Amino acid sequence: MAEAAESPGDPRTTSPRPLMRDLKAVGKKFMHVLYPRKSNTLLRDWDLWGPLVLCVTLALMLQRGSADNENDGGPQFAEVFVIIWFGAVTITLNSKLLGGNISFFQSLCVLGYCILPLTVALLVCRLVLLAKPGPINFIVRLFVVIVMFAWSIVASTAFLADSQPPNRKALAIYPVFLFYFVISWMILTFAP
């Protein structure tokens, strides 16, 4: 893709500006995650913009707003950031060691994009938390988080499963399950 190296105002090209093109690609991938089908769009044209945006959104919204903790704010953001990226790297290494033929960045791309349902769950939880606290509140949040957690796993399985040897799919999917479980736990236990 030589267009990526050319400047936007380059007279030699007639293609749309790279920013719009990238935004469209990111949007298309979001749609693929929301309606997971067996396709390799995420794999073919990987990019890390979507995962970065989602990760930053998640980390920002998971911060505690309470005023009586002087250690709040900074470390919280960094912790979420590190956990997501470190977790994604670990899963990628694991799947490569198991004999998968997926590239490093492709796997990061898929895992990052499949955090989208959990980000939606966090938004919904924040809205639900504006209502009266109580067991019903918790049950609603639990239900939403569980559904989105399952959605994330199904979405990432649809993209990642084909790259593994057929008899080892379960071994590669299990750490994905743990990873999204930890993120779901962080979302569920969030209380502003």
Next chain:
Amino acid sequence: MATTATPAGGSRNGTGPEWGGFEENIQGGGSAVIDMENMDDTSGSSFEDMGELHQRLREEEVDADAAAAEEEDGEFLGMKGFKGQLSRQVADQMWQAGKRQASRAFSLYANIDILRPYFDVEPAQVRSRLLESMIPIKMVNFPQKIAGELYGPLMLVFTLVAILLHGMKTSDTIIREGTLMGTAIGTCFGYWLGVSSFIYFLAYLCNAQITMLQMLALLGYGLFGHCIVLLVTYNIHLHALFYLFWLLVGGLSTLRMVAVLVSRTVGPTQRLLLCGTLAALHMLFLLYLHFAYHKVVEGILDTLEGPNIPPMQRVPRDIPAVLPDARPPARVLNTTVKAVEVILQSH
């Protein structure tokens, strides 16, 4: 399948045929994880196409120079054309050398393929090893086989981390996930790696036949019992139940590890030392995870909630008498903190 080692991997990205000789010097462009040889199936990212871009620029330069050279018929045509071509060749050579060095550095340092054989397992094998880790074997006369794999132990450590995190109740406690997350990961990995190394060191002193990899695998699979116990007792809060599970499940997995070590060690003193240490550490770790972890969390919580205590509860004297029996250590801590608060605020 994984990426195959193609020694001339760089040739895909636009070296001209005249530099074919340099390509043969590349050694071991082996299957690194960060697979720079596989650039053509990861389209869409600009930095990976620098080689392609370079090639295109070089071709355009060649065309431009060829056109310019033809115009300067009256000049020292031969010298000028030759100099330009020489500098281009030098630049190209430097690019290729730099790329080769970077590839080689990646292959050397980012080559996790040395770990690949330890992840060569099937799901059925992992399942059977998990079940076997709870069954102590009686026969200690022959050295028992330990599977040297790292997938199961690694996943068990991560599962233990996840269970530790899950153990914090969500309904009524404010949790600082940041602190807990780091502590959980540090605890579990520290135990797995640290105790394995320590027992391996003791095994070296006691002349036991076990390698570091086998020790890591053995202890890792021994954490399966811990996972089960904690998963149950974090959800059902009965201390009697916890003690029962601690003895039964924890004891079974410890017995299994002990039996394997005994079968690989000669001499009663050595066996006693090695197995006693491992049993003590393993059982005490489970105890620690159940009690001290909660206490640490509640200690943090109570310290944070100090200023928010309503005035009614700030009476240090009578509180120990009316304590509920559930968690005395935490309540004592609570009381101490509250008493300190009272003292500080009375000044």
